[in-house]
């Protein structure tokens with residue numbers, strides 16, 4: 001596979017074709033905040049927190065690093081005034097849904113985000129899709145999925161499948177950046193208990 | 195809807211997973227709604243997980259996971275219809291059918307839904323029943339139209 005040279009935060013990074021910017025950064029020990037990324041899962045690009053600034057032949061643009069493939073001679077900045085401002089906003093918006101998520105609280109501290117900036121609409125799930133994708137891609141049980149769309153989108157267990165599979169697995173629980181997943185499972189279990 | 199008919203629909207689309215939405219649409223239009231058993235059957239035959247089918251069936255408004263009446267009534271609440279008295283048409287229909295938007299009556303005769311534009315603002319207020327459009331409605335006329343449906 002051909003090697004690609006690019007620059008991330010001033011450091012020369014060697015990457016291979018097909019890698020994402022996020023992977024290249026990680027390989028160079030540069031960290032980028034993420035919420036919906038998991039190395040064992042297909043890239044999703046749902047949370048947009050991993051946004052970075054990219055300079056290509058004099059043009060600067062914002063891209064989502066967990067889905068953006070490396071390119072030759074790119075100049076990447078993982079932090080900049082603009083990037084930080086966007087991340088702060090994303091965190092603040094997500095915190096309207098999940099104000100007590102540890103992961104979000106930590107990022108909020110780092111980016112100076114105000115947990116109470118937006119009126120709370122605590123649905124707890126931030127639609128990162130980790131649980132849904134883990135169950136589909138790794139476990140291949142498809143016990144949990146999304147339903148509906150837009151502001152009504154939420155996760156939903158298929159009762160017949162989860163009654164059989166979930167109790168002994170629960171591997172998705174620790175992936176969830178909020179407490180929504182566990183709550184949904186407890187609810188499903190209560191409803192299917194006979 | 196029985197499995198045999200569902201299988202026929204699936205065969206019509208050559209049993210391809212990529213035709214999932216078409217299959218669901220066919221079932222929806224024949225049966226007026228998508229019962230869970232039907233979704234399970236489709237999932238098994240097309241090898242698509244139920245989670246994905248559920249996501250699609252809840253994503254598009256064309257699908258319903260609850261039983262629907264034989265005639266779907268759509269009343270336009272868009273701006274043009276609104277200023278021309280759509281609310282009064284809606285009140286009339288609500289009174290006659292005894293249902294509110296999003297509901298279906300017990301005899302499964304009507305389902306009522308409001309929409310935000312039917313694309314024929316010049317005809318407002320517009321009411322649509324089972325795909326047939328009735329324009330320039332006044333409450334009395336809307337009531338007469340409704341009486342024609344069995």
Ligand code: SF4
Pocket residue numbers: 124125126127128129130131132155175176177178180181
């Ligand atoms: S329940 Fe948790 S893991 Fe699943 S999509 Fe929502 S936030 Fe992500």
Ligand code: FES
Pocket residue numbers: 033034035036037044045046047048049050051064065066067
């Ligand atoms: S980690 Fe890249 S969009 Fe969520």
